Amino acid sequence: MTNELKNSQATQIQEAEQAAIEKRRGHLKSESLRIIDIAASEPYSALKCIHQLSVAGGATEATYVAIEQRIVADQDAAGAYHLALLAQNTPDLPIDARQLIELVVNKGDNAQRLALLKNLPLPPVETIKAYILASDDGDAIGQMNAYLQINPEGYGSQHMLASGQADRIVPLSPNK
Structure with missing residues (x-):
């Protein structure tokens, strides 16, 4: 039973x-x-x-x-x-x-491009770089250069976190 x-x-x-x-x-x-x-x-x-x-x-x-x-x-x-x-x-x-x-990359703003650069595992670095440089936006160019200085290959934040560097997911266009 x-x-x-x-x-x-x-x-x-x-x-x-x-x-x-x-x-x-x-x-x-x-x-x-x-x-x-x-x-x-x-x-x-x-x-x-x-x-x-x-x-x-x-x-x-x-x-x-x-x-x-x-x-x-x-x-x-x-x-x-x-x-x-x-x-x-x-x-x-x-x-x-x-x-x-x-x-x-083609239609977004520089904040979106920078966010892609920082958040995609393998972003199209050269294309993003070209668009940001062409925009003559000094602030965005400075942010991009600072980011690429610590991460010249442009591996996204997932790579940086895995390698022990601290970064965060970047909010997209906070004023939108």
Whole structure:
């Protein structure tokens, strides 16, 4: 009898765990559909969608694609920056991080370019350098030179943290 009771309890626990998993899947699917709808219908909603994705704790592949499409349609450098960082940390996302990085470099401001330089594992250093130097923004040039002086290869902050140097994730355009 005790074995039957133990087996029955084990089965109930497994069923409860499976029900919790199914409930979580249902919630993520529902949230994904809601986020996809926002991305499809609201211009410049990429940051809102990325925030909602974070709050939901994940999403379907279609959600990431919808957010990327919104970013490209709007040429949204801020959204591109955040989704590119997400893609760098989650390599199996179905998005083109290179396209997003190029959008930030080409359409973003110097604060966004500096943030890419500091936060991507392997940023396009020479391209970022060229854009910042061409801007004649003395403050941004100074920040870039100071950063590249301690990190001439331009390895992002993850490399610096791994090598024992202290750095922090840089906020993107604090006045926006």
